[in-house]
Amino acid sequence: MHKYVIKRLLMLIPVIVGVSFLVFFIMSLAPGDTARMILGDDAPIEAVEALREELGLNDPVLVRYAHYMLDLLHGDLGTSYKSNRPVFSEIAARFPATFRLSFWGMLFAVALSIPIGIISATRQYSIADSISMVLALLGVATPNFWLGLMLIIAFSLNLRWFPSGGAEGWKSLVLPVITLGTGCMANITRTTRSSMLEVIRQDYIRTAKAKGVSHSKVINKHALKNALIPVVTVIGLQFGALLGGAVLTEAVFAWPGLGTYLVNSIKAKDTPAVLGCVIIFSICFSIVNLGVDLLYAYIDPRIKSKYK
Amino acid sequence: MAEKQYCIDIKDLAVKFTTMDGVVHAINGVDLKIEKGKTLGLVGETGAGKTTTALSILRLIPNPPGEITSGTIVLEEKNIFEYTEKEMEAIRGKQVSMIFQDPMTSLNPVMTVGDQIAEVIQLHENVDAKGALEKAKEMLEMVGIPGNRAGEYPHQFSGGMKQRVIIAMALVCNPHLLIADEPTTALDVTIQAQVLDLMQKLKEKYGTSMLMITHDLGIVAEVCDEVSIMYAGRIVEHGTLEDIFNRTSHPYTEGLFGSLPNIEKREEELKPIPGLMPDPTNLPAGCPFHPRCVYCQEICKSRVPAQTHLSDTHTVACLAYEEGTGVSLGGKHS
Numbered sequence: 001m002h003k004y005v006i007k008r009l010l011m012l013i014p015v016i017v018g019v020s021f022l023v024f025f026i027m028s029l030a031p032g033d034t035a036r037m038i039l040g041d042d043a044p045i046e047a048v049e050a051l052r053e054e055l056g057l058n059d060p061v062l063v064r065y066a067h068y069m070l071d072l073l074h075g076d077l078g079t080s081y082k083s084n085r086p087v088f089s090e091i092a093a094r095f096p097a098t099f100r101l102s103f104w105g106m107l108f109a110v111a112l113s114i115p116i117g118i119i120s121a122t123r124q125y126s127i128a129d130s131i132s133m134v135l136a137l138l139g140v141a142t143p144n145f146w147l148g149l150m151l152i153i154a155f156s157l158n159l160r161w162f163p164s165g166g167a168e169g170w171k172s173l174v175l176p177v178i179t180l181g182t183g184c185m186a187n188i189t190r191t192t193r194s195s196m197l198e199v200i201r202q203d204y205i206r207t208a209k210a211k212g213v214s215h216s217k218v219i220n221k222h223a224l225k226n227a228l229i230p231v232v233t234v235i236g237l238q239f240g241a242l243l244g245g246a247v248l249t250e251a252v253f254a255w256p257g258l259g260t261y262l263v264n265s266i267k268a269k270d271t272p273a274v275l276g277c278v279i280i281f282s283i284c285f286s287i288v289n290l291g292v293d294l295l296y297a298y299i300d301p302r303i304k305s306k307y308k
Numbered sequence: 309m310a311e312k313q314y315c316i317d318i319k320d321l322a323v324k325f326t327t328m329d330g331v332v333h334a335i336n337g338v339d340l341k342i343e344k345g346k347t348l349g350l351v352g353e354t355g356a357g358k359t360t361t362a363l364s365i366l367r368l369i370p371n372p373p374g375e376i377t378s379g380t381i382v383l384e385e386k387n388i389f390e391y392t393e394k395e396m397e398a399i400r401g402k403q404v405s406m407i408f409q410d411p412m413t414s415l416n417p418v419m420t421v422g423d424q425i426a427e428v429i430q431l432h433e434n435v436d437a438k439g440a441l442e443k444a445k446e447m448l449e450m451v452g453i454p455g456n457r458a459g460e461y462p463h464q465f466s467g468g469m470k471q472r473v474i475i476a477m478a479l480v481c482n483p484h485l486l487i488a489d490e491p492t493t494a495l496d497v498t499i500q501a502q503v504l505d506l507m508q509k510l511k512e513k514y515g516t517s518m519l520m521i522t523h524d525l526g527i528v529a530e531v532c533d534e535v536s537i538m539y540a541g542r543i544v545e546h547g548t549l550e551d552i553f554n555r556t557s558h559p560y561t562e563g564l565f566g567s568l569p570n571i572e573k574r575e576e577e578l579k580p581i582p583g584l585m586p587d588p589t590n591l592p593a594g595c596p597f598h599p600r601c602v603y604c605q606e607i608c609k610s611r612v613p614a615q616t617h618l619s620d621t622h623t624v625a626c627l628a629y630e631e632g633t634g635v636s637l638g639g640k641h642s
Contacts, residue, residue, distance in 0.1 A: 202413065203408060203410060203413040203414045204413065204414055204415055204416040204417070206368065206408070206414075207408060207414045207415065207416070207474070207477075208416065209366075209368055209400065210366055210368060210400055210401060210405065210406045210408075211400060211401040211405070211427060211428045211431065211477065212397045212398060212399070212400035212401035212402060212428070212431050212432060213397070213427065213431065214394075214397055215393075222416055222419075225418045226416070226417065226418055299418065300417065300418055301417070301418060301461040301463070302417060302461070302463045305463070305464075
């Protein structure tokens with residue numbers, strides 16, 4: 001098991017190299033002159049030339065990439081072109097806000113969607129099932145920014161229960177968490193339902209019933225654990241994606257997270273900032289995925305026996 | 309002679325399933341009785357309604373789509389359809405337990421086998437978790453599995469061992485009735501014999517009555533006291549082992565024996581029953597076996613045969629044995 005974890009962590013290295021290489025190239029292909037953007041349209045051409053030379057922008061792409069990777073080996077994510085501050089501290093200042101929003105958004109989604117999925121599956125084709133499936137469909141189909149705006153109109157402007165933006169105190173979390181959670185909830189509900197439906201038709205569920213196990217215990221003890229694998233997969237994928245910054249939700253609620261930072265950096269052609277964000281995202285995503293795989297092993301002993 | 313004591317008495321049981329393709333009449337008026345301590349073999353082709361009969365006894369017919377439309381099942385002098393669901397849970401695994409056909413899929417893959425056996429004990433007996441696990445280990449030893457393997461998961465066991473685990477699970481609370489639904493069909497022949505032997509021994513030890521569902525007449529000859537032959541949701545012939553094997557009366561039973569190869573007479577051709585089981589959504593009128601019966605007469609196509617008593621122990625549902633029907637089985641029987 002330890003060996004497996006170490007192996008998986010080592011696999012982060014090629015992931016980071018690949019991801020950074022791709023992003024570095026795409027950024028270098030994008031139109032616009034970074035030095036000109038930093039200095040502004042009125043700056044004399046000599047100053048722009050000088051800055052370009054200073055930042056090493058005149059070097060070939062591969063040379064620049066090599067320089068970047070050498071710095072990265074020393075744990076240096078570079079300096080933001082725009083703010084002139086280290087990218088690492090910029091990210092470190094924003095990551096906790098993003099993590100907080102993703103974590104509570106996910107928790108909200110999981111806490112509601114798993115019970116709803118179970119009820120839907122155990123009462124297939126009942127009214128409760130139809131209602132939750134329609135809601136799930138609406139949840140997937142509703143754009144985040146629209147839902148966020150509607151919530152702001154209802155609960156901030158009219159009822160004045162929650163602030164419309166910012167990240168001060170738990171109250172400011174409520175609306176963004178609901179906005180973010182709704183989309184994920186819909187997916188998790190549907191996955192729970194279909195996975196449960198498959199499991200409750202299995203022979204071992206019949207065996208459990210024949211032993212005299214009560215209905216609720218058959219569902220919550222025997223069926224749920226077997227149905228969790230696909231559910232955990234979906235939760236992991238969505239949590240990983242959320243950690244990459246929920247750009248629209250952050251924008252609507254003026255949430256000081258990574259999503260907004262990344263979009264602004266891309267607009268400013270701030271290559272070190274963009275690369276820094278992308279590398280942090282890929283590390284987060286890989287770690288969440290590793291967490292999911294370890295959860296598989298905890299849930300299903302057959303998978304555990306394969307992790308050597 | 310003292311009144312016979314019955315462990316279970318099923319009368320006129322009928323079960324139907326409502327599906328997209330129509331109503332499936334899975335069981336149409338089945339009568340079954342098992343004397344205390346005896347083994348009844350329930351024999352028939354796939355789809356004859358054997359498993360549905362068994363699940364009815366535990367009231368585990370999935371509803372919807374299944375529905376028990378008539379009949380009584382008297383277990384220890386009380387009709388089980390009068391029990392609440394809660395009372396039924398107390399009966400399952402304790403008074404009546406069941407061994408399923410496929411050991412590969414019948415155990416929960418994410419629970420240790422020890423926990424799965426201990427669960428039944430804790431449900432029905434007044435013991436704590438630790439005591440239950442101890443008893444589970446003893447039971448594993450009894451079916452020939454070392455007790456220290458209780459902490460392992462089903463995927464670490466072979467098919468035969470899984471079936472032993474299931475047998476241990478079914479017998480650990482000393483049920484009065486054990487339903488074995490083709491318990492050896494999915495196993496290798498050598499393992500089959502071991503498992504049957506084990507079941508026989510445990511059954512004798514605990515004085516359990518048994519309903520042995522099978523399509524294997526060899527197993528019937530080995531373990532059963534009485535036999536019921538089932539066809540299209542009806543019992544077509546019932547009798548003691550001798551009645552069925554030596555005084556075969558129903559053309560369908562005869563067909564079943566004709567389908568068995570005989571090592572003594574290898575030159576003799578097998579005589580398989582022509583045709584297939586009728587479509588259960590559209591059962592033929594009259595005797596359900598008439599489209600496949602070599603002795604079929606006009607009257608068989610319209611009149612449903614009643615149960616005719618050939619002796620105290622032997623009944624058959626065939627018009628050839630009813631007075632004045634004019635149906636004859638070619639002088640073979642009188």
